[in-house]
Amino acid sequence: MLTAAQLDRFRADGFLLLPGFVAAAACDELRARAEELMAAFEPGARRTVFTTSEQARKTDDYFLDSGEDIRFFFEEADPTIINKLGHALHDLDPVFARFSRTPAIASVVEALGIADPRVLQSMYILKAPRVGGEVRCHQDATYLHTDPPEAMIGLWFALEDARTDNACLWAIPGGHRDGLRAKFVRDGRATRLDVLDPRPWDDARLVPLEARQGDLILLDGLVPHLSYTNRSPRSRHAYTLHVISGAAPYPATNWLQRTTPPRGF
Numbered sequence: 001m002l003t004a005a006q007l008d009r010f011r012a013d014g015f016l017l018l019p020g021f022v023a024a025a026a027c028d029e030l031r032a033r034a035e036e037l038m039a040a041f042e043p044g045a046r047r048t049v050f051t052t053s054e055q056a057r058k059t060d061d062y063f064l065d066s067g068e069d070i071r072f073f074f075e076e077a078d079p080t081i082i083n084k085l086g087h088a089l090h091d092l093d094p095v096f097a098r099f100s101r102t103p104a105i106a107s108v109v110e111a112l113g114i115a116d117p118r119v120l121q122s123m124y125i126l127k128a129p130r131v132g133g134e135v136r137c138h139q140d141a142t143y144l145h146t147d148p149p150e151a152m153i154g155l156w157f158a159l160e161d162a163r164t165d166n167a168c169l170w171a172i173p174g175g176h177r178d179g180l181r182a183k184f185v186r187d188g189r190a191t192r193l194d195v196l197d198p199r200p201w202d203d204a205r206l207v208p209l210e211a212r213q214g215d216l217i218l219l220d221g222l223v224p225h226l227s228y229t230n231r232s233p234r235s236r237h238a239y240t241l242h243v244i245s246g247a248a249p250y251p252a253t254n255w256l257q258r259t260t261p262p263r264g265f
C-alpha cells in the first residue's frame with residue numbers, strides 16, 4: 001500500500017499525504033451521516049467546549065467519558081456551533097465503522113509497522129466557516145501516549161478540500177525527531193498537562209499540508225502540527241483516526257480509558 005519512497009518520506013517528515021485515498025462518495029456519505037447525528041443531538045444545558053489551550057481546566061466528565069461514546073463538543077468562540085464529535089464513532093455508528101475499518105486503511109497501518117493495530121479513537125472535526133477555532137501546535141502523542149510513542153499513528157481524512165484559506169493542517173517537517181514536549185496526564189477523574197520540554201515551537205518551520213477531498217494525511221504521533229482559525233466562508237470537515245499497537249503498553253495515565261479493549265480491523 002505504501003512504496004519504499006513514501007515510507008522514507010514519512011520517516012523523514014513525520015507526515016505523508018496520500019492523494020485520493022478515499023472516494024468522494026464515501027466522504028460525502030460520512031458528512032451526511034455526521035449531519036444526521038448532529039441534527040438528532042439535543043445539547044440541553046451541557047455544552048462542553050474543546051480548546052487545546054485550556055483543555056486541562058475545562059476537561060470534565062463529559063469529555064473524560066467520551067472514549068466509548070459519541071459526544072458533541074462546541075466552539076469556544078460560539079457555543080452554539082459544534083467543533084467536533086468524538087471519540088468512538090468508529091465503534092458505535094455503522095456508517096463511521098464502515099469508513100474506518102477498510103482493508104486499505106489496515107494495509108497502510110500495517111505498512112507503517114503498527115503491530116496488532118487497534119482503532120482507539122475517532123473524531124469528526126467541522127472547522128466551521130468563520131468560527132472554527134485554532135488548534136495550537138501540539139503533538140498527538142501528548143494526548144495519547146504509548147510506549148514507545150511510535151506505537152501510535154494518526155490518520156487525517158480530508159472530507160472537504162482543505163487549503164490555507166480554510167484552515168488546513170500545518171506541520172513541522174522532521175519535528176517528530178525532537179522528542180515529546182508535553183504529556184496530558186489523567187489521574188483518576190483529574191487531568192493535568194505535564195510539560196517535559198518548555199521550548200516554544202519553531203513556527204518558521206511550519207509548512208501547510210493542503211489536501212483535496214478524499215486525501216489521507218498520515219501523522220506520526222510526535223510530529224508537531226496545528227491548524228489556524230477558519231476565517232473563510234467554507235467549512236473544513238475532516239475525520240481522524242488514531243490507531244495504536246495492541247502489542248505496546250497503553251498507560252493508565254491516558255485520558256482515554258476503555259472498559260473494553262479497542263478492536264482492530
Ligand code: FE2
Binds near residue numbers: 138140
Ligand atoms: Fe492533532
